[in-house]
Amino acid sequence: MTTADALKREAAAAALEMVANGMRLGLGTGSTASWFVRLLAERVAAGLEVVGVPTSEATAALARELGVPLTTLDDVDGLDLTVDGADEFDGELNLVKGGGGALLREKIVAADSARMVVITDESKRVEWLGAFPLPIEVVTFGTGATLRAIRAAAAGLDLSGSLAFRMDSNGNRRVTDQGNWIVDASFRQISAPKALASALSAIPGVVEHGLFIDLASTVIIAGRTGVERIDRPSL
Numbered sequence: 001m002t003t004a005d006a007l008k009r010e011a012a013a014a015a016l017e018m019v020a021n022g023m024r025l026g027l028g029t030g031s032t033a034s035w036f037v038r039l040l041a042e043r044v045a046a047g048l049e050v051v052g053v054p055t056s057e058a059t060a061a062l063a064r065e066l067g068v069p070l071t072t073l074d075d076v077d078g079l080d081l082t083v084d085g086a087d088e089f090d091g092e093l094n095l096v097k098g099g100g101g102a103l104l105r106e107k108i109v110a111a112d113s114a115r116m117v118v119i120t121d122e123s124k125r126v127e128w129l130g131a132f133p134l135p136i137e138v139v140t141f142g143t144g145a146t147l148r149a150i151r152a153a154a155a156g157l158d159l160s161g162s163l164a165f166r167m168d169s170n171g172n173r174r175v176t177d178q179g180n181w182i183v184d185a186s187f188r189q190i191s192a193p194k195a196l197a198s199a200l201s202a203i204p205g206v207v208e209h210g211l212f213i214d215l216a217s218t219v220i221i222a223g224r225t226g227v228e229r230i231d232r233p234s235l
């Protein structure tokens with residue numbers, strides 16, 4: 001196991017301690033969240049009773065393969081806890097997510113959860129969000145108009161940078177689990193994430209964006225010197 005994997009596993013293990021019998025869980029997407037699913041599966045095999053709502057087809061496949069019982073948001077009345085990774089988090093526990101393309105389902109699931117716990121390693125901690133290109137999920141119709149509107153919204157906040165469609169391994173635009181495309185916006189330093197989130201959400205062709213504002217209740221950071229946990233003060 002690489003050092004990076006070991007840290008991801010440690011963060012996932014710390015989040016697992018917050019899981020109790022009978023919980024309805026949101027299951028995140030990505031290399032860190034998949035460690036949580038693996039460790040959760042071991043506890044399920046040992047008798048823990050939980051149900052999970054996966055945030056992507058990839059996570060659903062992994063959970064099924066490992067025997068984690070799944071459900072949907074239509075079949076439960078909200079979730080107790082979502083555990084997910086992030087591409088960046090700042091001092092206010094605002095996040096950039098969507099590096100794996102799952103931001104839309106991830107945000108729906110997180111928003112329907114009493115708590116969202118983010119599992120990360122030190123490399124994800126930033127002073128300003130934006131060094132990681134911000135994923136923006138857009139409908140496939142009228143992308144010229146959507147990109148112009150994104151540029152205008154960004155310019156209104158003194159932001160600029162390249163907008164690039166995310167591509168798949170075949171050189172085609174990457175299609176998300178919901179059948180949309182993703183635009184990665186290289187804004188570099190997002191000094192007003194809440195304002196940018198609102199401006200992007202107001203654009204008709206934008207389905208969702210990877211700014212997760214006021215959603216994370218806790219961030220768990222695994223580092224070489226141990227595991228740190230930061231809770232959002234109001235929660």
Ligand SMILES: O=C[C@H](O)[C@H](O)[C@H](O)COP(=O)(O)O
Binds near residue numbers: 100
């Ligand atoms: O769409 C993907 C998600 O937002 C991931 O949780 C995020 O990209 C972090 O992934 P990883 O744990 O692989 O760095």
